[in-house]
Structures are given as C-alpha cells and as structure tokens.
Amino acid sequence: MHSSPLPADAARVLARHREHFGRGAEALCRAPGRVNLLGGHIDYSEGLVLPGAIDRALWGCAHRLEGAAGRVEVLAADLERHGSFALDDLAPPVPQRPVQRADWLDYFRGPATIYWRCAARRAADFGVAITVAGDLPIGIGVSSSAALSVAQLLLLDALDIAANEPTSRLEWARFAQRSENEYLGVQCGLMDPYACLHGSEGGVVLLDCRSETHHEVPFPSDLALLLVDTGVRRRLAGSGFNSRRDECVAAAQALRTLWPELRTLRDVPAEELERAMACVDPPLGQRIRHVVSECERVRRGARALAEGDLETFGAAMRASHASSRDDYEVSIPELDLLADAANEHPGCVGARVSGAGFGGAILAVVHAAQADRVGRCVARRFEQHFARTPRIEQVRIGPGASCQRLV
Known part of the structure; x- marks a missing residue:
C-alpha cells in the first residue's frame, strides 16, 4: 500500500499503537474524508451526487487479541481517549434504545457489530485493539464518521483469518452506512462511505444512488x-x-x-x-x-x-x-x-x-x-x-x- 518511508500520520498512528498497547500492529488502513461538489441531501432520495475523496484521511491500525473473543480496545490518539467494550454487551440499534446513547465509543461499537453480524456472519472469535489518528478535520462536512466506519471495517476484515470470500467495496459502503443508520442514529445515504471507498486521485465520483454505480469525472489539477x-x-x-x-x-x-x-x-x-x-x-x-x-x-x-x-x-x-x-x-x-x-x-x-x-x-x-x-x-x-x-x-x-x- 505504501512505499518507504511511511506518511507521517501513518508512522504516528503505528507508534502510538505500540506505545499504548505494548506491541506492534498487524494491519494498517487509510480512510479519506470526502467533499460533495453537488448533490446535497439527495442520496437518501436515490438521487445523483458528485462527491470525491480528499487528500486528508484517518489512519487506523490494529492487532488481534487472542483469547479475548469479541473484545474491542480503542485508542483515539488525537482525542487522547481510550476505552473498550465487548460485543456481547453492545447497545441495541438506536430505534430499540429507550434513550439514545451519546458516547464516543458508539462510533466504534456500530462498525464492530455490523462487521460480525453482516460481513462475517458468525460469532466473534477474536478480539481487536485499534488505534486511530490522522489529519481529517472533524465536524466540517467531510464525513469523518464515515471514514472511521470504513477504516474499522477494513481493519477487522484484514485481521479475520477465517474470512470467507472477499467483500466488494460496494458491500463495505453499505455496511458503513448501516453502522451510521442503526448505531449513530443518522439516517444518511450511501454517498459518504461510497466516496471514501471509491475515490480516485484524478477525479470525482458521479454516483447514481439508485443503481449504486458510478463513473469517474476528471477533476482539473489546477x-x-x-x-x-x-x-x-x-x-x-x-x-x-x-x-x-x-x-x-x-x-x-x-x-x-x-x-x-x-x-x-x-x-x-x-x-x-x-x-x-x-x-x-x-x-x-x-x-x-x-x-x-x-x-x-x-x-x-x-x-x-x-x-x-x-x-x-x-x-x-x-x-x-x-x-x-x-x-x-x-x-x-x-x-x-x-x-x-x-x-x-x-x-x-x-x-x-x-x-x-x-x-x-x-x-x-x-x-x-x-x-x-x-x-x-x-x-x-x-x-x-x-x-x-x-x-x-x-x-x-x-x-x-x-x-x-x-x-
């Protein structure tokens, strides 16, 4: 994925992971933010949108926790926060909760649950320690939450030695969307994770949110x-x-x-x-x-x-x-x-x-x-x-x- 030396944020997330967890990571992921040039609020009406991935990203790395099935330990390095949870005590989806949880760990609970329930389709048979950091701005409309969902899903898949056939990028986008819909209570459409996964350095993505297909539109380098x-x-x-x-x-x-x-x-x-x-x-x-x-x-x-x-x-x-x-x-x-x-x-x-x-x-x-x-x-x-x-x-x-x- 990368030539040596690693980008600064990749090296930083790997170093923080080793420092916090006492061992090196086994997988490394980059998940970019996105901008949407045109097509505001119409992805969930199955409309056409014109997003593109950007050169700012969230980096994540992880290693397996053997003998700790279903346990997830998290270090959000930029926020100086760490926490953990187990899949067997996860909160139910938002519509089933008496009061919606307002917890930063929900951004990790959702993708973990969706991975095991939808992608792996089996009970969790290993745990995972995850560190995330990067240069992706939060809260200014570049879909940092979708990038986080995508990063965690890809890391879990990379560590899952029992994974069956490869999952397509469209399926990963759907899983990330479900994570935000069901566990964060945001009824977003497919656009954000799709752009994160299908972005190209040379162009933006003209996405038809009904057919879930796209073609690339060149974006001028100047x-x-x-x-x-x-x-x-x-x-x-x-x-x-x-x-x-x-x-x-x-x-x-x-x-x-x-x-x-x-x-x-x-x-x-x-x-x-x-x-x-x-x-x-x-x-x-x-x-x-x-x-x-x-x-x-x-x-x-x-x-x-x-x-x-x-x-x-x-x-x-x-x-x-x-x-x-x-x-x-x-x-x-x-x-x-x-x-x-x-x-x-x-x-x-x-x-x-x-x-x-x-x-x-x-x-x-x-x-x-x-x-x-x-x-x-x-x-x-x-x-x-x-x-x-x-x-x-x-x-x-x-x-x-x-x-x-x-x-």
Missing part, C-alpha cells in the same frame, strides 16, 4: 478546494438532518396518489414539478423542488466539469447553495455569508454548503493559484460580521481507502 469553517458545531443525529429525510419520505408517499409507481422524490418529472408541489403542504413542496432541481444540477454540473466548462459548473454550485438555503433550509447565516463572500471573488469557481449543513463549513472550488487570496478575502468578511476568525483548510482530490496486512 483547481483546489477550500473548506471554510463557521465554528458552529452540530451533531447530525440531534440536528434537523433526520427530519429532512422524514419529510422527503412523507412527500413521496403523498405524491403516490398522482404517480403510484413513484419510489422517491427523484422520480418526480421535472415538467410536473408545480403540480407535485401543489399536492402537499409547506414545507414539503420546497423539499420536492430541492430534490428535483438538485438532481438536474448534478447532471448539468458533472457534464460541464467533464467538458472543462467551469462557468456552468460554478453556476450549478451557487444554485445548489441557494436551494439548500431556501428550499431545504439546512443553511445558517454564517454559512450564507461565507458562500456569498467566496462566490463574489473572481478566483472562486463556485461555493456551497459542505456536507449536511446546520453548521460546519462551506466548500469552495477555487483556482489553485488564487486559493490564498480567496481564503483571506472570505476570512476578512467573516471577521467583520461575526468577530471571529474562521478556520480554513485547503485540500485536494485524493485516492480512496486502502488497507494492508503488516505481518
């Missing part, structure tokens, strides 16, 4: 990505994220009186949009309009990006933010100011809310030569209005997840 953080934190399970999904389900159910074969809002004909909106009460009409128009923006934007038409691509990003703000209502004033400031700068191709919204960051696609200028301009505008300095991370499109045995 463009960079800026993540500008509002500093407003949100936890998706406690935000409006799940209610937006519920609204889409309710709207689709109402529209089946018009179109009995309709599966999701993706299936609403664009030419029938006004008729569809008239059949439901607010805010469901706005949710329908966002999904239908966002699917079209993804098609148009991906085609423009492939053809090098950055003007059309940037316009699609700007319209996506406006729709996320006005029709899907997942933006906040801090995000709107950052997006407006970036979009007004000539060095910016386009900017929109990053990730699920409700806080976090914006994503700005910028000409790499002007990235610093765009960042300084946006930061000044934000400081003038909110009297604090936003954190800015510059990232690039990078390769997808990988894992290897070390011994």
